Amino acid sequence: MKSKRFRKRGATIKLVALCAIFMCIDARPIWANDLIDLLYKQSIEKNQQADENGDAIDPDNGDVVLASRAMAPELNAPLPNENPQDSNFVYRLIHRMIPGPSQRSVPPSDINFPGPDTANFPNSPFTLPKGRSYIETTPFNLSLAGDGAPQTWSWSFLMRSGLTDDVELRIFSNGPTVMAAADGEPAIEGFQPLAFDIKIHLWGEKEWMYIPIVGLETYISSNLASQAFRYGNQPALVLLVDHNFPGDILLEWNVGMYGNGIVQINNNSEFTLGASWALQKQIQKSLAVFYQGFYQAGDIPSFNSDLASGFGVQWNVTQRLSTWGSWNWTLDSMNSPSGGYAGFAYAY
Numbered sequence: 508m509k510s511k512r513f514r515k516r517g518a519t520i521k522l523v524a525l526c527a528i529f530m531c532i533d534a535r536p537i538w539a540n541d542l543i544d545l546l547y548k549q550s551i552e553k554n555q556q557a558d559e560n561g562d563a564i565d566p567d568n569g570d571v572v573l574a575s576r577a578m579a580p581e582l583n584a585p586l587p588n589e590n591p592q593d594s595n596f597v598y599r600l601i602h603r604m605i606p607g608p609s610q611r612s613v614p615p616s617d618i619n620f621p622g623p624d625t626a627n628f629p630n631s632p633f634t635l636p637k638g639r640s641y642i643e644t645t646p647f648n649l650s651l652a653g654d655g656a657p658q659t660w661s662w663s664f665l666m667r668s669g670l671t672d673d674v675e676l677r678i679f680s681n682g683p684t685v686m687a688a689a690d691g692e693p694a695i696e697g698f699q700p701l702a703f704d705i706k707i708h709l710w711g712e713k714e715w716m717y718i719p720i721v722g723l724e725t726y727i728s729s730n731l732a733s734q735a736f737r738y739g740n741q742p743a744l745v746l747l748v749d750h751n752f753p754g755d756i757l758l759e760w761n762v763g764m765y766g767n768g769i770v771q772i773n774n775n776s777e778f779t780l781g782a783s784w785a786l787q788k789q790i791q792k793s794l795a796v797f798y799q800g801f802y803q804a805g806d807i808p809s810f811n812s813d814l815a816s817g818f819g820v821q822w823n824v825t826q827r828l829s830t831w832g833s834w835n836w837t838l839d840s841m842n843s844p845s846g847g848y849a850g851f852a853y854a855y
Contacts, residue, residue: 595855597668598638605637605670616640616854618829619793620713623852625665626821626831627799628783628807629761632722632747634708635669642666645850648681648810650843656811657689659843661699663850667706677704677726684736697733702726706747715751722747728766741766755789765804779803793823799833810835811843827854 593615621633625643643665652658661684667677681699688694704726711720728741745763767779785799800816801807817835824830834847
C-alpha cells in the first residue's frame with residue numbers, strides 16, 4: 508500500500524507536469540483548465556490531510572510546496588524594470604529568447620545611432636542595441652535606360668533587430684521590381700530575392716578618431732523570389748569599416764565577396780569582389796551630406812552599373828524617423844547612365 512507522502516507527491520508531480528504542458532499555450536481547451544483545477548484541489552486536500560496527520564512536507568526530501576498555479580508570462584507582458592513608453596513586442600521577445608543583461612545601458616529607440624544602413628551605399632560596422640529595431644524602406648529606386656540596360660524601378664526594404672549589443676539579425680530585399688522592355692526583350696516584373704543577413708560589430712566606439720571601427724556582415728540571398736529573379740542561393744561576406752575625422756567627417760567603406768548569380772558546373776557559386784564607400788559631412792545634428800560610390804557591389808539596389816558615384820543628403824526628422832535621397836552617375840560609360848533613390852527609416 509502506498510504511503511501518504513508517496514500519494515501526495517504523486518499528485519503534485521502530475522499537476523506540475525500538466526502545468527508545464529499547458530502553461531505556454533494561450534488558448535487552452537476548457538477540459539484542460541477543468542483538469543488542472545481538479546488536480547490542484549486534490550493536491551491542496553492531500554497537503555492539508557498530511558499536515559493534520561503530522562506528515563509534514565520536507566523540501567529537502569523532494570516534496571513540492573504548492574502555493575499557487577504559476578503561469579508562463581505572455582510574450583508581450585512587460586519586462587522587469589523596462590520603460591513602458593519605449594518598449595514593444597520585438598524588444599520583449601528578444602529579451603525573453605536571449606536572456607541576460609545587456610552590456611550597455613538600454614537607450615531609447617534612436618535613429619541617430621547607429622543610423623540607417625540604406626541611406627548610402629556602404630553599411631556601418633555598428634549594430635543596434637539588444638532588442639532595438641529599425642525598418643528601412645526605399646520606395647523610389649530608379650535607374651535610367653542605357654547601353655544594354657533597361658530602365659528599372661524597385662522598392663527595396665531592410666528590417667533589422669539587435670540580438671545582442673554586437674550582433675544584428677537582418678532581412679532585406681530589393682523588393683518589387685519593374686524592368687522596362689529593351690533591345691527586343693520584354694518587360695519583366697516581379698519580386699527580387701529575399702536575403703537573410705547577420706551583422707557583427709567587431710571592435711570600435713563611435714568616439715574613436717582615425718582608428719578603424721570594424722564590423723563583419725554575412726548573408727545569403729535566397730531563391731525566395733519571382734521566377735524571373737531566381738538566381739539560386741547566393742552568399743556574401745563583407746568587411747565593414749568606419750573612420751572618424753575632425754570636423755564631423757566620416758569615411759565609411761565596405762569590401763567583400765558577393766555571389767553574382769552564376770552557378771558553376773560543380774554547383775558552387777561564382778563570386779565577385781566588390782566595394783562601396785561614402786564620405787559624409789555632418790552639417791547639423793540632424794542633417795548630413797555625402798559623396799559615395801561603388802564598384803561591383805552586389806547588394807546595391809537595382810542600379811545597372813559596375814562603377815558609379817554620386818551625392819546625397821540625409822535628414823533625421825525626429826529621434827525615430829529619418830529620410831534621405833541620392834542621385835548617382837555611372838563612371839564606366841556602360842549600362843545605366845544615372846539613377847537615384849529616396850527612402851526613409853523608422854526606429855522602434
